[in-house]
Amino acid sequence: MNQTVDFPNKTNAVVSLPLRFVLIIPFVFQIFLAVGLTGLFALRNGRKAVDNLVNQLQEKVTEEVEQHIDNHLALPQQINETNASLIQRNLLDLEDRESVQRHxxxxxxxxxxxxxxxxxxxxxxxxxxxxxxxxDKSTIQFSETLSAGKSLIYSVDKNGYPDQYIxxxxxxxxxxxxxxxxxxxxxxxxxxxxxxxxIIPNFATTVSLPVYKDxxxxxxxxxxxxxxxxxxxxLKDLKIGKTGKLFIVENTGFLLGTSTEDPTYFRPDETAPAEQILANDSSSEWIKExxxxxxxxxxxxxxxxxxQRFQWQFAGETYFLLVTPIRNEQGLNWSVISLIPRSDFMAEIEANTRQTIILCVASLFIATVSGILTARWISKSVKLVSTTAKDLSEGNLDVKVPTQSLQELDILAQSFNAMSHQLKASFNSLELANLELENRVQERTIELEKEKERSEQLLRNVLPETIAEQLKENQDAIAEHYDEVTILFADIVGFTSLAERLAPLELVNLLxxxxxxFDSLVESLGxxxxxxxxxxxxxxxxLPMHREDHVQVIAQMGLAMLDIIESYRRxxxxxxxxxxxxxTGMVVAGVIGTKKFIYDLWGDTVNVASRMESSGEAGRIHVTQxxxxxxxxxxxxxxxxxxxxxxxxxxxxxxxxxxKSVEI
Structure with missing residues (x-):
């Protein structure tokens, strides 16, 4: 049976494009876009990662410097406080001046x-x-009376008594x-x-403390x-990246010390006394600038x-610059300034970026040539199928579409050859498809329920269960006040030096x-x-649930943590x-923000607990009144x-x- 199908006439001009063009241009454009964005994001993420790494390194180094300064300057205050206490308790008699001098x-x-x-x-x-x-010779110096006036200098014998007048x-x-x-x-x-x-001057400072009667x-x-x-x-022993540097400036503007061998004082001539150097007038360009x-x-x-943080351009380099104040109410007023060049971390990243660009360009060229050849092959087969389809539409039902090498085109050819049969069977296929779809929906529903349960379990692992339930009901900020909470901070001593000795994976495994x-202890102790x-x-x-023994159970946790560390050491x-x-004391606890929820605590109680840890000693538990x-x-x-x-x-x-042991 021959039957002719009439095609409608084209009344509106439509721009038709060759199939080869449609296949090649989007393909090449997508590859070019993917390669370009990959390179761009790789470079930007590399720079961002370097910035974060440098910031963390500078904070860690500055924290070490602050800790060392605190420890170094603690002794003179202790000496003064000891002497003042002895005087106020009449254990050091100021009227017995010889005893004072020998003390x-x-x-x-x-x-x-x-x-x-x-x-x-x-x-x-x-x-x-x-x-x-x-x-290494000792002297005793004293005024003749308690009043201002003539003062004497004596050498001392081996027992600390005045010996010879000087x-x-x-x-x-x-x-x-x-x-x-x-x-x-x-x-x-x-x-x-x-x-x-x-002869070789040393920086020094005087620490004083007044003593009063009652x-x-x-x-x-x-x-x-x-x-x-x-x-x-x-400072000279510090390692700040590859070429990082650090110096300390007093409130007067004078240099106090550097991590390099740059001078912190000078002599106008060999016989003149040493003089301090202003940081903004240093002979070292990096300090001065x-x-x-x-x-x-x-x-x-x-x-x-x-x-305060800055990015500073100097000598063709970008430097990360961090200035940290060290202040106290007694008059100490220093600033710690650290500088790390970006090139310490970016050189390898930029080299890898250049290699990535070269590989991307090569891949783009290969993909373009491959796309052209593939498009020619596909368009040739499509043209053969379209010619046969046109013959069918003109009523030549005896024409058969030849078998194609491409699976998709071969399926299309078979569709033309068995269209009437498939049309008849399509209703049965549709019914089977609906049944299969219902089964899939049911399976997917079960999977979603399991995923929901896993998500809720994960949320309960991150947040307390009561807080997690509140958060599911209402995602507004959650904050609650607790009158009695005990907090423990623990910190590994010497972690920086440990991190330098161990590979990153070994360090993570140790932690x-x-x-x-520690987590097992937390779970067992509730x-x-x-x-x-x-x-x-x-x-x-x-928290979040009140318990009467909160102080005792945290004490038990701290002692158990020391036992764990001791076992590890052995x-x-x-x-x-x-x-x-x-x-222990009052805190506010809760969850704030809308991304990456975390349950956290705030308040002076938390700050003091952290200070107890940082001012404590290794292997001991430091607690408040x-x-x-x-x-x-x-x-x-x-x-x-x-x-x-x-x-x-x-x-x-x-x-x-x-x-304490229980007495029976």
């Missing part, structure tokens, strides 16, 4: 590595002083900056740094001079209250091994793990240790004494030792 001399025998002058200036202007000179001079302690500063502040006072008068009458000012050489030596840049951006380094045991940040571990008790012959800090009052009847605790806590001042703290 200072004895302290020099212990602390001579850090200070060579320990003394007291009396309210009337006189003074008593013990010194350790450059030739010289005399007039002196009034009341006019000295260290005396006036302490009296004005009525507290510890730090003088500006200065250079000692030795009625408020001034007895005098105790003081000592401490060398800052140890800080410079520490970076200081001038910061002054142009900030106006005055003394005005900054929090760390996972230890923190997994505590709430808050988070881990690097090598730090934070856990709390008393089994692995390791020197690994942790510091632990505890505090509030924790002591809760545990003193159940646990053995040891008084540590008054400790200067950053941001809080002096606090009475204790060491948690062990649980």
């Amino acid at each position: 200072f001399w004895n302290q020099l025998q212990i602390y001579g590595e850090y200070t060579d002058y320990i003394y007291i200036g009396y309210a009337e202007g006189g003074f008593d002083m013990a010194t350790l000179e450059a030739n 010289d005399s001079y007039d002196y009034d302690s009341r006019g000295r900056p260290w005396f006036k500063g302490a009296v004005e502040k009525r507290a510890t006072f730090w003088s500006n740094a200065y250079l000692s008068k030795q 009625n408020g009458e001034l007895l005098g000012v105790v003081a000592n001079d401490i060398y800052l050489t140890g800080i410079s030596d520490f 970076s200081t001038l840049y910061l002054e142009s951006q900030l106006g005055d380094l003394n005005r900054i209250k929090v760390p 996972n091994q230890i923190f997994s045991q 505590l709430e793990k808050i988070k881990t940040i690097g090598d730090a571990y934070m856990v709390a008790a008393g 089994e692995n012959n390791s020197d690994l240790q942790i510091r632990i800090g505890m505090n 509030a924790v002591y009052e809760k545990l003193q009847d159940i646990y053995h605790l040891e008084l540590r004494g008054l400790v200067e806590i950053k941001g809080k001042g002096e606090m009475q703290t204790y060491w948690l030792l062990e649980k």
Whole structure:
């Protein structure tokens, strides 16, 4: 049967494109777009990753410097506080001046590595002083009376008693900056740094503390001079990336130390005394130019209250520049400035980017040639099928579409050949397809239910169950106030040096091994793990559900953590240790934000717990007075004494030792 099919006439002109063109152009465009975007995002992500890495490195190095400075400067304050306490308790009699002088001399025998002058200036202007000179010879210097006036210098014998007269001079302690500063502040006072008068000068600073009677009458000012050489030596041992550098500037603008061998003082001539160098006038270009840049951006380094970051162009390089203030209420006012060139981290990334671009261009060329050849092959087969289809539409039903090498075109040919049969069977196929679709929908529904259960389980692993339920009901910010919560912070001691010795995978495995045991403790004790940040571990008790024994159970957790570390040390012959800090009190806890939910705590209680850890000692649990009052009847605790806590001042703290045995 021949039947002719009439095709409608084209009344509107339609632009028709060759199949070869339609296949090649989009294919090549997609490859070009994918290659270009891949290279662009690779470079941008590489730069972003480098920026984050450098920021973390600078923060870690600056934190080490701050910690070292805090530790180094703690001793002179302790010496002054000890002497003031002895005087106020009448254990050091100021009327027995010979005993005062010998007491200072004895302290020099212990602390001579850090200070060579320990003394007291009396309210009337006189003074008593013990010194350790450059030739390791000791002297005793004192005014003839407690009033200002003639002062004498004596050498001392091996027992610290005055031996031979050396010289005399007039002196009034009341006019000295260290005396006036302490009296004005009525507290510890730090003088500006200065250079000692030795052949090889050392930076030093004077730390003074006023001493009063119970009625408020001034007895005098105790003081000592401490060398800052140890800080410079520490800076030179720092490794800041490949070529990173760091220096410290005082509020006066003078350099105090650098991580390089650049000079921090100069002599106008060989016989002249050494003079300090202003950072913005240093002979070292990188110190001078970076200081001038910061002054142009900030106006005055003394005005900054929090760390400031900059990207600075110098000598054709981009430097990451971080300035961090070190301040205290007693007058200490320094700035730590670190610089790391981007090239320390970007050189390899940029080389890989160039190789990626070359490979992408080569791939684009190969893909284009391949696309052209493939398009020719496909268009030839399509043209054969379309010619046969046209014959069929004109009524030539005897024409058969030949078998095609391409599967899709072969299916099309078979469709033309068996169209009538397929049309008849299409209804049965449609019914079967509907049934299969229903089965698939049911299977998919079951899969979605399982996925929902897995998602909810994951949410319960990240957040407390009650918080997770609230979050599912309402995704607004969740915050609750808790009157009694105990918090524990733990931090691995020496993590930076450990990270330098171990490969990254070994370091992660070590942390996972230890923190997994901590997690088991948390689960067995019914505590709430808050988070881990690097090598730090934070856990709390008393939330989100209140429990009466929140302090005791956190104490139990801390002691168990020390046991875990001790077991690891024995089994692995390791020197690994942790510091632990505890505090109890009021907090606010909850979940904020809309992305990457995390359950966190806020409040002064959290800050003090963190300070307990950072100011503690390796292998010990450092606790506050509030924790002591809760545990003193159940646990053995040891008084540590008054400790200067950053941001809080002096606090009475204790060491948690062990649980008391039950008496039967």
